[in-house]
Amino acid sequence: xxxxxxxxxxxxxxxxxxxxxxxxxxxxxxxxxxxxxxxxxxxxxxxxxxxxxxxxxxxxxxxxxxxxxxxxxxxxxxxxxxxxxxxxxxxxxxxxxxxxxxxxxxxxxxxxxxxxxxxxxxxxxxxxxxxxxxxxxxxxxxxxxxxxxxxxxxxxxxxxxxxxxxxxxxxxxxxxxxxxxxxxxxxxxxxxxxxxxxxxxxxxxxxxxxxxxxxxxxxxxxxxxxxxxxxxxxxxxxxxxxxxxxxxxxxxxxxxxxxxxxxxxxxxxxxxxxxxxxxxxxxxxxxxxxxxxxxxxxxxxxxxxxxxxxxxxxxxxxxxxxxxxxxxxxxxxxxxxxxxxxxxxxxxxxxxxxxxxxxxxxxxxxxxxxxxxxxxxxxxxxxxxxxxxxxxxxxxxxxxxxxxxxxxxxxxxxxxxxxxxxxxxxxxxxxxxxxxxxxxxxxxxxxxxxxxxxxxxxxxxxxxxxxxxxxxxxxxxxxxxxx
Amino acid sequence: xxxxxxxxxxxxxxxxxxxxxxxxxxxxxxxxxxxxxxxxxxxxxxxxxxxxxxxxxxxxxxxxxxxxxxxxxxxxxxxxxxxxxxxxxxxxxxxxxxxxxxxxxxxxxxxxxxxxxxxxxxxxxxxxxxxxxxxxxxxxxxxxxxxxxxxxxxxxxxxxxxxxxxxxxxxxxxxxxxxxxxxxxxxxxxxxxxxxxxxxxxxxxxxxxxxxxxxxxxxxxxxxxxxxxxxxxxxxxxxxxxxxxxxxxxxxxxxxxxxxxxxxxxxxxxxxxxxxxxxxxxxxxxxxxxxxxxxxxxxxxxxxxxxxxxxxxxxxxxxxxxxxxxxxxxxxxxxxxxxxxxxxxxxxxxxxxxxxxxxxxxxxxxxxxxxxxxxxxxxxxxxxxxxxxxxxxxxxxxxxxxxxxxxxxxxxxxxxxxxxxxxxxxxxxxxxxxxxxxxxxxxxxxxxxxxxxxxxxxxxxxxxxxxxxxxxxxxxxxxxxxx
Numbered sequence: 001x002x003x004x005x006x007x008x009x010x011x012x013x014x015x016x017x018x019x020x021x022x023x024x025x026x027x028x029x030x031x032x033x034x035x036x037x038x039x040x041x042x043x044x045x046x047x048x049x050x051x052x053x054x055x056x057x058x059x060x061x062x063x064x065x066x067x068x069x070x071x072x073x074x075x076x077x078x079x080x081x082x083x084x085x086x087x088x089x090x091x092x093x094x095x096x097x098x099x100x101x102x103x104x105x106x107x108x109x110x111x112x113x114x115x116x117x118x119x120x121x122x123x124x125x126x127x128x129x130x131x132x133x134x135x136x137x138x139x140x141x142x143x144x145x146x147x148x149x150x151x152x153x154x155x156x157x158x159x160x161x162x163x164x165x166x167x168x169x170x171x172x173x174x175x176x177x178x179x180x181x182x183x184x185x186x187x188x189x190x191x192x193x194x195x196x197x198x199x200x201x202x203x204x205x206x207x208x209x210x211x212x213x214x215x216x217x218x219x220x221x222x223x224x225x226x227x228x229x230x231x232x233x234x235x236x237x238x239x240x241x242x243x244x245x246x247x248x249x250x251x252x253x254x255x256x257x258x259x260x261x262x263x264x265x266x267x268x269x270x271x272x273x274x275x276x277x278x279x280x281x282x283x284x285x286x287x288x289x290x291x292x293x294x295x296x297x298x299x300x301x302x303x304x305x306x307x308x309x310x311x312x313x314x315x316x317x318x319x320x321x322x323x324x325x326x327x328x329x330x331x332x333x334x335x336x337x338x339x340x341x342x343x344x345x346x347x348x349x350x351x352x353x354x355x356x357x358x359x360x361x362x363x364x365x366x367x368x369x370x371x372x373x374x375x376x377x378x379x380x381x382x383x384x385x386x387x388x389x390x391x392x393x394x395x396x397x398x399x400x401x402x403x404x405x406x407x408x409x410x411x412x413x414x415x416x417x418x419x420x421x422x423x424x425x426x427x428x429x430x431x432x433x434x435x436x437x438x439x440x441x442x443x444x445x446x447x448x449x450x451x452x453x454x455x456x457x458x459x460x461x462x463x464x465x466x467x468x469x470x471x472x473x474x475x476x477x478x479x480x481x482x483x
Numbered sequence: 484x485x486x487x488x489x490x491x492x493x494x495x496x497x498x499x500x501x502x503x504x505x506x507x508x509x510x511x512x513x514x515x516x517x518x519x520x521x522x523x524x525x526x527x528x529x530x531x532x533x534x535x536x537x538x539x540x541x542x543x544x545x546x547x548x549x550x551x552x553x554x555x556x557x558x559x560x561x562x563x564x565x566x567x568x569x570x571x572x573x574x575x576x577x578x579x580x581x582x583x584x585x586x587x588x589x590x591x592x593x594x595x596x597x598x599x600x601x602x603x604x605x606x607x608x609x610x611x612x613x614x615x616x617x618x619x620x621x622x623x624x625x626x627x628x629x630x631x632x633x634x635x636x637x638x639x640x641x642x643x644x645x646x647x648x649x650x651x652x653x654x655x656x657x658x659x660x661x662x663x664x665x666x667x668x669x670x671x672x673x674x675x676x677x678x679x680x681x682x683x684x685x686x687x688x689x690x691x692x693x694x695x696x697x698x699x700x701x702x703x704x705x706x707x708x709x710x711x712x713x714x715x716x717x718x719x720x721x722x723x724x725x726x727x728x729x730x731x732x733x734x735x736x737x738x739x740x741x742x743x744x745x746x747x748x749x750x751x752x753x754x755x756x757x758x759x760x761x762x763x764x765x766x767x768x769x770x771x772x773x774x775x776x777x778x779x780x781x782x783x784x785x786x787x788x789x790x791x792x793x794x795x796x797x798x799x800x801x802x803x804x805x806x807x808x809x810x811x812x813x814x815x816x817x818x819x820x821x822x823x824x825x826x827x828x829x830x831x832x833x834x835x836x837x838x839x840x841x842x843x844x845x846x847x848x849x850x851x852x853x854x855x856x857x858x859x860x861x862x863x864x865x866x867x868x869x870x871x872x873x874x875x876x877x878x879x880x881x882x883x884x885x886x887x888x889x890x891x892x893x894x895x896x897x898x899x900x901x902x903x904x905x906x907x908x909x910x911x912x913x914x915x916x917x918x919x920x921x922x923x924x925x926x927x928x929x930x931x932x933x934x935x936x937x938x939x940x941x942x943x944x945x946x947x948x949x950x951x952x953x954x955x956x957x958x959x960x961x962x963x964x965x966x
Contacts, residue, residue, distance in 0.1 A: 283888070283889065284888065284889070284892060285888070303892075303893050304789065306787065325893065329911050329912055329913045329954045330912065330913075331912045331913070331914045331915055331916055331949055332912075333889070333890050333893040333894050333910060333912075333917070334889075334893065336910045336911055336912040337909050337910055337911070338909050338910075338911050338955075338956045340909070340956075341909030341910075341956070344909075363913060405766070405767065405768070406766065406767070406816070406817075407816050409767060409786075410786050410808065410816040410817065411816050425824075426820050426821050426823065426824030426827075427816060427819045427820055427821075427824075428812050428819055428820070428821050429812055429813065429814045429815075429816075429819040430812045430813075430814070430846060431814045432814050433814055434816070466814055471812045472821075473821045473823070473824070
């Protein structure tokens with residue numbers, strides 16, 4: 001008989017234990033649990049949450065009775081037993097996102113997930129009021145993924161000191177990397193849960209080079225303890241993705257490729273849910289080798305989105321170009337493309353069966369740039385990205401890029417069964433005959449990706465030689481079989 | 484003492500001889516001349532022009548006295564002697580275009596030449612009235628190079644029969660490849676001279692695959708005779724460039740790379756003026772190997788203009804992307820980009836020290852598409868290309884692309900001494916600090932490449948940290964040292 005409170009599927013079952021308070025519990029006390037559901041066993045790590053309190057978290061992914069038995073080198077926490085019943089998930093809770101169909105994603109419950117991400121790197125390190133404004137903004141955007149760092153950031157437009165530090169720290173600014181700061185993590189977890197409630201996946205960046213506090217150079221042993229601690233705390237959150245680094249290659253002088261491999265392997269071993277794992281490059285020429293087995297999908301920075309089909313082929317995994325440059329006007333070349341160009345890049349990626357990420361970098365008198373601090377959006381790409389996301393969601397599955405290079409190396413087109421999504425970008429044909437589904441009646445929508453109009457072309461076509469098009473740029477066409 | 488009429492430099496000195504009329508003079512009679520200017524000798528081939536008349540042409544490239552002595556296997560044309568004085572060139576006659584400074588071009592007299600070409604493949608095979616309209620249109624464009632074929636063309640929007648055929652032909656349509664048609668060549672030469680008078684270089688395409696008459700498959704021996712004949716007739720025209728093929732790789736089943744090499748070598752040997760030589764690809768992946776020594780410059784077809792710096796490095800020669808797709812609206816993906824996109828591609832190439840080519844393919848009720856037939860231009864790119872050409876002509880020499888990939892792989896920028904030309908495309912910074920000349924006072928012009936405004940920014944800057952920019956897309960900046 002289950003004794004604990006019932007837990008809905010994909011929510012967090014948390015157990016708290018009083019345990020040893022002396023020495024350094026973060027390093028000295030081990031706690032884990034075997035969680036059983038029928039014949040299946042899941043091993044989860046516990047963690048020290050300060051003030052003598054230890055916690056264990058489990059995200060049940062199957063309905064029915066679960067049994068939890070602890071193991072610890074602290075006798076009072078060893079062999080403790082708990083059971084609970086997992087009940088059906090609430091509506092709109094679909095579980096973690098998984099790779100699906102080699103190049104795409106879906107939630108654990110089979111719901112399609114088409115990433116449309118944005119970036120607010122250091123939003124949790126801003127004043128409370130600004131953080132709340134960020135959440136408020138996100139509420140009315142199409143974004144279903146957010147790239148953000150664990151650590152604070154020291155970079156242009158973002159020099160402010162955080163309110164909470166991820167490690168204990170003396171007044172003089174000396175870090176104790178052996179002692180994570182539980183208050184910081186409680187704040188982080190609260191934000192992750194709020195994002196979950198908005199339907200937003202958290203692409204959580206574990207390391208980045210823009211640092212003045214020391215977190216980028218803690219040394220490999222401390223790095224590994226940090227990775228294990230954060231996995232133990234956060235893995236039970238269904239909407240977490242592990243992004244090992246922002247611009248990993250800008251840290252290669254102190255974190256080698258071998259170190260990054262070890263972080264991946266550690267996460268793979270310690271995260272019982274297999275949350276998505278990837279890593280982001282700085283230089284365009286130094287992508288991490290995403291063919292490595294511990295990488296679940298390709299995260300890259302690259303403005304040359306028409307090459308996305310090559311990345312897809314090279315790595316054989318889903319591709320997200322999380323930094324195809326940002327809408328904005330700052331003097332840095334990665335942060336000043338027009339809204340129209342960013343929307344264009346999103347569509348090129350999407351019609352080729354890949355995905356793009358958003359960021360916004362308009363100069364602001366208070367240095368509140370969305371990409372770093374969050375706040376409000378000023379740009380014009382956001383509603384257009386919403387239209388793209390809706391368009392994808394009207395397809396039966398992810399797109400496979402069309403192959404004839406002399407056509408599809410110039411315009412973008414993908415197929416999902418008998419459905420097609422073609423995107424013409426700066427091309428403006430008045431008619432089109434390539435890549436249409438055959439032996440089927442189909443209906444056509446003209447999507448003006450910039451003016452955000454969708455026009456159903458009234459005729460139906462059957463193996464037509466060509467379809468009419470309006471002869472203006474920035475058009476997409478969605479072709480669906482008649483039902 | 485010179486006996487002949489004086490000839491201006493870079494014009495054509497032509498001698499006519501009566502000679503044998505029987506058999507096949509095209510194949511059986513050899514005529515050439517040693518042309519001497521001081522210690523220098525130039526060997527030129529003569530050619531048979533029908534009805535017992537043979538001609539020899541020389542384009543003198545040096546002032547002073549020239550002596551010509553013929554050699555022939557026809558005794559009446561052997562050992563004939565002629566002399567003439569070469570006088571200074573007329574104004575605006577600058578001689579043939581040469582490669583200059585590895586990646587650029589200039590005329591033989593040292594005048595800069597920045598190619599801004601267009602394409603009317605089969606314009607000389609259209610009705611006379613349409614040909615005249617083409618010339619009339621060209622008169623008011625910025626174009627200083629025209630891609631055109633020798634042979635007629637059989638392809639969409641161009642199925643009409645030519646008025647003149649390049650070889651003798653029976654009423655039943657049987658070709659005699661051993662007998663070029665002098666009337667055809669006289670027409671071709673007239674058009675080449677008319678283009679010269681408009682300041683337009685002729686990028687003359689010797690072979691192409693879009694053929695129903697047999698010219699694409701004459702066999703290698705006939706091909707070689709044709710190449711020699713056309714060089715003998717046309718090489719004295721200062722504005723001829725040899726473009727061995729349009730889409731050579733679409734003919735590889737009957738003309739191997741070895742055959743193409745031989746054509747190049749033959750032209751190199753027979754053309755005493757060393758006119759520019761290149762060859763154009765169909766598939767993006769099958770560029771001819773432009774590093775071969777007989778290729779003077781790179782002619783390619785490729786829409787991915789941001790890769791132009793790689794082509795420049797790979798081949799170490801001037802790069803002209805003669806088919807970076809055409810402004811138009813036809814259903815073919817290479818023929819339907821917007822004017823804005825074509826202008827953008829021209830600027831990307833130019834700021835990277837390369838060059839682009841224009842073509843226009845708007846559907847027309849009479850199938851009069853500029854790219855194939857000439858006629859009139861309907862598009863919007865032409866005046867913007869004029870602005871680009873003027874902008875380049877205001878620089879002291881060709882541009883060398885700026886190198887830092889994280890900046891200049893995203894926006895386009897080139898240097899010519901202390902001058903800079905930066906092109907931002909879809910980037911819209913409000914300020915910029917990269918790639919500026921140092922240790923010099925300089926003045927700045929904002930060039931709105933689409934709206935065609937040039938704004939001198941009134942301040943002068945000296946090693947400034949950054950320059951102001953208007954924060955909108957499609958801008959270029961020309962930076963020139965104060966004088």
